[in-house]
Amino acid sequence: LMAGVGGAGRNGNGSYGSSPRMTNNINFNKNTDSSVSISKMDLIIPFSPEVPCDNNGQRMWWAFLASSMVTFFGGLFIILLWRTLKYLWTVCCHCNIKNKEAQKVNNHMNSQADGPTKNQNDKEEAPVSEVGWMTSVKDWAGVMISAQTLTGRVLVVLVFALSIGALGIYFIDSSDPIESCPNFYKDFTLQIDMAFNVFFLLYFGLRFIAANDKLWFWLEVNSVVDFFTVPPVFVSVYLNRSWLGLRFLRALRLIQFSEILQFLNILKTSNSIKLVNLCSIFISTWLTAAGFIHLVENSGDPWENFQNSQQLSYWECVYLLMVTMSTVGYGDVYARTTLGRLFMVFFILGGLAMFASYVPEIIELIGNRKKYGGSYSAVNGRKHIVVCGHITLESVSNFLKDFLHKDRDDVNVEIVFLHNISPNLELEALFKRHFTQVEFYQGSVLNPHDLARVKIESADACLILANKYCADPDAEDASNIMRVISIKNYHPKIRIITQMLQYHNKAHLLNIPSWNWKEGDDAICLAELKAGFIAQSCLAQGLSTMLANLFSMRSYIKIEEDTWQKYYLEGVANEMYTEYLSSAFVGLSFPTVCELCYVKLKLLLIAIEYKSEQRESSILINPGNHVKMQEGTLGFFIASDAKEVKRAFFYCKACHDDITDPKRIKKCGCKRTKMSVYKRMKLACCFDCGRSEHDCSCMSGSVHSNMDSLQRAFPLSSVSVHDCSTSLRAFEDEHPSTLSPKKKQRNGGMRNSPNCSPKMMRHDPLLIPGNEQIENMDASVKRYDSTGMFHWCPSKDIEKAILTRSEASMTVLSGHVVVCIFGDVTSALVGLRNLVMPLRASNFHYHELKPIVFVGSLDYLRREWETLHNFPKVSILPGTPLSRADLRAVNINLCDMCVILSANQNNIDDASLQDKECILATLNIKSMQFDDSIGVLQANSQGFTPPGMDRSSPDNSPVHGLVRQASITTGSNIPIITELVNDSNVQFLDQDDDDDPDTELYLTQPFACGTAFAISVLDSLMSATYFNDNILTLIRTLVTGGATPELEGLLAEENALRGGYSTPQTLANRDRCRVAQLALYDGPFADLGDGGCYGDLFCKALKTYNMLCFGIYRLRDAHLSTPGQCTKRYVITNPPYEFELVPTDLIFCLMQFDHNAGQSRVSLSHSSHSSHSSSKKCSSVHSIPATNRQNRSSKAREARDKQKKQR
Secondary structure (H helix, E strand, C coil), X not given: CCHHHHHCCCCCCXXXXXXXXXXXXXXXXXXXXXXXXXXXXXXXXXXXXXXXXXXCCCCCHHHHHHHHXXXXXXXXXXXXXXXXXXXXXXXXXXXHHHHHHHHHHHHHHHHHHHCCCCCHHHCCCCCCCCCCHHHHHHHHXXXXXXXXXXXXXXXXXXXXXXXXXXXHHHHHHCCCCCEECCCCCCCHHHHHHHHHHHHHHHHHHHHHHHCCCXXXXXXXXXXXXXXXXXXXXXXHHHHCCEECCCXXXXXXXXXXXXXXXXXXXXXXXXXXXXXXXXXXXXXXXXXXXXXXXXHHXXXXXXXXXXXXXXXXXXXXXXXXXXXXXXXXXXXXXXXXCHHHHHHHHHHHHHHHHHHHHXXXXXXXXXXXXXXXXXXXXXXXXXXXXXXXXXXXXXXXXXXXXXXXXXXXXXXXXXXXXXXXXXXXHHHXXXXXXXXXXXXXXXXXXXXXHHHHHCCHHHCCEEEEECCCCCCCHHHHHHHHHHHHHHHHHHXXXXXXXXXXXXXXXXXXXXXXXXXXXXXXXXXXXXHXXXXXXXXXXXXXXXXXXXXHHHCCXXXXXXXXXXXXXXXXXXXXXXXXXXXXXXXXXXXXXXXXXXXXXXXXXXXXXXXXXXXXXXXXXXXXXXXXXCCECCCCCEEEEEECCHHHHHHHHHCCHHHHCCCCCHHHCCCCCCCCCCCCHHHHHXXXXXXXXXXXXXXXXXXXXXXXXXXXXXXXXXCXXXXXXXXXXXXXXXXXXXXXXXXXXXXXHHHCCCCCCCCCCCXXXXXXXXXXCCCHHHHHCCCCCCCEECCCCEECCCCCCHXXXXXXXXXXXXXXXXXXXXXXXXXXXXXXXXXXXXXHHHHCEXXXXXXXXXXXXXXXXXXXXXHHHCCCCCCCCEEEEECCCCCHHHHHXXXXXXXXXXXXXXXXXXXXXXXXXXXXXXXXXXXXXXXXXXXXXXXXXXXXXXCCCCCCCCCCCHHHCCCCCCCCCCCCCEHHHCCEEEXXXXXXXXXXXXXXXXXXXXXXXXXXXXXXXXXXXXXXXXXXXXXXXXXXXXXXXXXXXXXXXXXXXXXXXHHHHHCCCCEECCCHHHHHCCCCCEEEEEECCCCCCHHHCCCCEHHHHHHHHHHHHCCEEEEEEEECCCCCCCCCCCCCXXXXXXXXXXXECCCCCEEEEEECCCCHHHCCCXXXXXXXXXXXXXXXXXXXXXXXXXXXXXXXXXXXXXXXHHHHHHC
């Protein structure tokens, strides 16, 4: 009696999984004569009286299931039948074709036997079959479903979206009974589901038409889903009842979720595609299995007449399967039906395996997802740069320390680092400390997607760092060149600043079409600059330290004690800055502006950016009087702060002329208008003559009558340089300046740019004094390279440059440069050409060139010789720098500088051992003892001295080379500069210093003295070049001896300097300044050497010789006044005006090129000495007579007091 009702009375309403509305319908439709009903229905199908719309309780689930099964197996049968018939037809036709082909072959052979000369072109061409309409329809259907077109992609995405929508309708209907009788015209969800399935049916037809293999298509998962979801919908409309059934299979469409996201270009990486695939497979399997459990548990077993069902919601089934897959199994929900339990047995086997494999992999992918994989969001009003390449804790910390230095004023630039390896904990902590200005993203610049993430197209610049310590420099340069190519390929207009290790690899950058150094692209070649710095130290010891400190941002460290560190650190606080000059300087000569800036503004102006008539800009270092300031001239200053340099821009003669405190020079309210030519000339003349504007008579009388010629005296007017020089000479004839007669004679009436293009320099060969013009312009002799920037000689074989130990000893080398090089056949080339080129610059006369002797492995030097064979005065002594016999053979005690280099440094993993060869060689030289060679020669040879030792030599003048006074008896006094890779190894060079191992390199005594140089100091050039690309040009001009982009292009073509005949244009390139050192204990500056002011020396040298002083090389213990002073010296950069001088000081200066020195051999004075002249013997320091020193000291003090009163 209604067993289904009695057996289902768990909740008292006799309905499972039904709503209250459905429960009332069930109670209303109960059949009182159930016994008859049961007996009748048992003959047909199992039934249950819980169907609310059927009075007999008849279930129609079999009809829905039968529609799907008939569709599936019926179609499968038709496909198999078609393929069988097709196969039989093909076999039969194939036999007929074989017979026809055999007959055709026999006929063909017979025809060839009858007529063997038949033309091959008479063969019958097979007719080309036309494409049938079935093939066209198939191709069209394939395009529609392949997502190759926009329509196809829209269709695929729409099908997926509708599948998810159908799955959502299933979730809604799962709260209703498994089988119900809704009204199609009133049930909104059934109507929507019907529309979805009609669309699925049409899409199924497209897929069927486009399928190449119909059988495999019929068995696909998506086809099976359609078989069991689409036909039941039509059956439900026909029977006016609904069966929840297998509609949960729509969840299998989630497997295609990753494909849809790829069509939409959302998923791009393999990890993201894999992650979405795993998640979609796991979720779709989970939801599909839950749907099956929900069906069988709420329906019951058919053979039990559905009496063992239980009420479970769909989400309870989802919960049941999750706890089952995870092997937890709480037991609160479980399967009661036989079908449910049987399914759970198989699902545990597969689901557990899937859970155990998929879930850990999903978690791993999520955990390994790039922490720094986002995209950069640009901030309006704020620029950003991208830094890539060698990103490590050391390189990043050095870069940020210099880039974000407080002396740079406000740096409103965000730094974006891009690297393919995630940062370690230390580097991550560094990024967090600078999180307001630094961001890190993981990726590669070789990937365009990663370049788009960091917004490279809107970046202000891209900086590429190199690994200075790599074992293979060429491979590192190749990597950076590939980075440049990738970035330029993505965005050709981006400005790139890259570090390069080897000079010869810079040529490859010229092959990149979008590489343009005129637009700001720069390559900082570390080998070139390192060798250039060391070469300049051979000319002026300590210069490498001074230049390295100038473009590095250092904070001022105040020391109260009167020690050498106090003065050194005051100079270290100076940096190189650029600023536009005020209009008050327009029309003034460079020396006048330089003196005014130093005295009045407390700024050191060393160079300007000059624009020619063709608007081509060039950097002029310490030009002469012929260069007048233009409107908007860019000046290069040495100052301690960027704010100080603003004074040069704000200076106004009307407002600031009487101000003595430079800090009070602020922006004034004067309207800055362009002065007339007459006004500028009058103002310039008044500055030159030192009188006030009203008292000056420079612009009277004849000057007014000759305004036309006077206007041509300014480069601002559009006249040629030759006309300009003519006007200047005419002007100087009528109005003598403060230049001395010797200066005028040496200048030839005008001065030329030290680093100017040939267009700006004098082209008149008659301006070259003496017979040098005739000698240099010999058409049959090549003395200089084709650019005129370097001395040149025909290439010579290396065997002619090799010296044996005995030959070197008999040569009596003196005043030379000894280069000790460690290397072998396998070592990377260090680029010795970059070391030799500054020492062979054409602004030296031939007799001033220091001989260069290389001491090292002949196998290594043979590899370098190809780049050295065109330089004069270069010799090789095969041996080892650790051999004292080889060192004595080259007279190392008589050398001007000993350079110690190693090509094996980066081949050692232990950082502390990288510099072992250089350290051992340095200590070996310092421990050597020598005889008083010069004293013996002078005593026994009746005045004979080695070359360069003659006091009457023109090398003694302030314009020429600097010579040694005393001989060396101990190796510790030999001038040495040692290259280091590891900064901490500097502690081993000086055994008597007290430097802490953790002390920064620039604070150590060897670096301050200029005896050690590390490549790490060049890191600061990256940020310095970004803020001002002219800084790199200035540095390269100073240290390379005149290397230009044109010369780099020439070396890229031929890898060697090409000789050229001397022409006025190439000879004009010789006229450029160079760095030298002046001694103060004798000569024209001796009166300032004892107690004089540095500012007085600065002004006197500038006015008298056009020499620009910019530092002091002082004895370390000069302030102690003890009898046994230490011979070590240290560098003082840009001392203040009141800085007191001592007689032993050596002054760094920029000297002009002297044409007379090559022939006349008449020096201006005999005061100059080598950079170590006063430091070789302590006795030489005190050899100055005390009376002379006292007289000079008193005179200097009187002059200084008089000047202060005038102020």
